[in-house]
Amino acid sequence: MTVQEKLIETIVSRYDGEVGMLIPMMQDLQAESGYLPVDQLRRLAARLDTPVSRLYAVATFYASFRLAPKGQHEVTLCVGTVCYLKGAGRISERIQEEFQVEAGGTTPDGLFTFQAVNCVGACALAPVMIVDGQYHDKVTPDSAMEVLRGLPLEQRQEQQETKT
Amino acid sequence: MPTVTIDGIRVEVETGATVLDAARKAGIWIPTLCYHPAVSPPATCRLCMVELDRGDWKQLVTSCNYPVRCDIEVSVSSDRAVAARRGVMQLLLALAPENEQLKALAERMGVEGTPYPTVTTSQRDCILCGLCTAVCDEVLGRSAIAFSGRGPDRAVTTPFRQPAEDCIGCGACAVVCPVGTIRIRMHEQEGEIEISPFKTRAKMLTCEQCGARVTSVPVAEYALNRAQIDWQEFRQLARLCPRCRRKRTAARLTEGRTLAAQAGYVAGTKKAE
Numbered sequence: 001m002t003v004q005e006k007l008i009e010t011i012v013s014r015y016d017g018e019v020g021m022l023i024p025m026m027q028d029l030q031a032e033s034g035y036l037p038v039d040q041l042r043r044l045a046a047r048l049d050t051p052v053s054r055l056y057a058v059a060t061f062y063a064s065f066r067l068a069p070k071g072q073h074e075v076t077l078c079v080g081t082v083c084y085l086k087g088a089g090r091i092s093e094r095i096q097e098e099f100q101v102e103a104g105g106t107t108p109d110g111l112f113t114f115q116a117v118n119c120v121g122a123c124a125l126a127p128v129m130i131v132d133g134q135y136h137d138k139v140t141p142d143s144a145m146e147v148l149r150g151l152p153l154e155q156r157q158e159q160q161e162t163k164t
Numbered sequence: 165m166p167t168v169t170i171d172g173i174r175v176e177v178e179t180g181a182t183v184l185d186a187a188r189k190a191g192i193w194i195p196t197l198c199y200h201p202a203v204s205p206p207a208t209c210r211l212c213m214v215e216l217d218r219g220d221w222k223q224l225v226t227s228c229n230y231p232v233r234c235d236i237e238v239s240v241s242s243d244r245a246v247a248a249r250r251g252v253m254q255l256l257l258a259l260a261p262e263n264e265q266l267k268a269l270a271e272r273m274g275v276e277g278t279p280y281p282t283v284t285t286s287q288r289d290c291i292l293c294g295l296c297t298a299v300c301d302e303v304l305g306r307s308a309i310a311f312s313g314r315g316p317d318r319a320v321t322t323p324f325r326q327p328a329e330d331c332i333g334c335g336a337c338a339v340v341c342p343v344g345t346i347r348i349r350m351h352e353q354e355g356e357i358e359i360s361p362f363k364t365r366a367k368m369l370t371c372e373q374c375g376a377r378v379t380s381v382p383v384a385e386y387a388l389n390r391a392q393i394d395w396q397e398f399r400q401l402a403r404l405c406p407r408c409r410r411k412r413t414a415a416r417l418t419e420g421r422t423l424a425a426q427a428g429y430v431a432g433t434k435k436a437e
Contacts, residue, residue, distance in 0.1 A: 038324055041323075051301075051306070051307030051308075051310070051330060052323040052328075052329075052330065053307045053308060053309060053310035053322065053323045053328070053330065054307060054310060055323070056310065056312055056321075056323040056324060057310045057311055057312050060312040060313045060314070060317075061312075061313070061314050067324075
């Protein structure tokens with residue numbers, strides 16, 4: 001049994017192989033691997049005797065599931081009503097343009113994963129950008145660029161993958 | 165049996181039949197898209213709405229899945245019902261503005277275009293009714309396609325948007341698609357069937373006798389497994405096209421009858437001929 005197979009087996013047995021617990025199982029898988037690898041999802045589907053299409057439907061329905069590896073850093077931009085009115089839309093455009101990243105995606109170099117969310121509950125500080133859990137308030141396109149360009153890029157991609 | 169009064173016409177239907185069944189029996193046309201007798205009504209298109217009279221109040225219901233349990237009165241042509249259906253059609257037109265079949269149905273309903281901004285969804289030309297996914301799941305038990313994403317990204321896709329391993333190339337999704345978006349494409353040179361737009365392909369089975377295309381190889385295997393007939397001749401017959409199969413059966417029958425006639429077993433041979 002490979003490491004991957006073992007992981008699926010552990011997760012499945014944690015919930016007594018109950019198909020109704022699919023979402024917690026997928027959450028566990030993501031917690032272990034950092035994302036939902038395609039072959040792991042296929043393995044899980046086969047193990048639960050459930051169509052892969054159903055797992056894919058769940059994985060794409062919930063914003064918290066990701067099908068691609070996470071970047072080294074996590075960048076969350078609030079595009080809720082207040083932040084949007086304060087120019088978050090322009091910040092989002094600028095980030096997407098400069099780093100060639102789509103909302104919900106990861107930059108090609110794996111530097112960060114960019115997510116646009118609807119409200120972080122800090123409207124008084126709008127527009128808000130959260131980088132690795134740290135809140136940046138009253139961001140402008142320029143100040144956002146400054147923060148993101150300053151992010152360190154480490155060569156630890158391979159390590160992460162072997163860990164799964 | 166309960167009586168349904170539709171626009172003044174009274175019809176009797178069995179308990180549990182739907183309002184749509186009753187309307188069809190009464191000869192009244194209700195537009196439908198996501199309804200198909202082969203699957204349980206998903207009632208997702210909302211196009212078949214009618215007004216149900218509940219005495220002191222009236223309610224809009226989808227006729228395709230509203231079961232008749234007692235005597236009821238419904239109106240297909242009331243202002244509210246017509247307006248509801250037209251509104252739904254306008255929304256559907258916004259979802260698939262260039263679809264010819266949808267436009268034809270809109271015309272039949274007297275709906276001209278849509279006032280709503282037309283959206284570009286990730287899967288264009290699709291009204292997201294879910295009939296294809298229902299057939300794949302309920303009838304075939306394959307679930308090769310399903311909805312993915314949500315909101316404006318919602319689309320019918322194969323897992324990971326790659327050719328689906330679970331697809332057997334039966335084409336049922338293309339047959340039931342009410343707007344003709346899912347299509348069967350034949351690749352004559354490769355002898356393959358493709359279900360478009362899913363890019364799933366399957367090899368075609370060719371008739372052992374005449375070389376005509378019969379069905380996809382996985383469908384043939386699936387049918388044999390499902391039928392569970394372990395009879396050599398049946399398996400041989402399954403590899404022929406329907407025409408050659410008939411020919412073979414006919415040949416065998418005449419052969420049998422000639423033999424029987426020779427032996428004097430069949431009394432009325434002459435008469436039958």
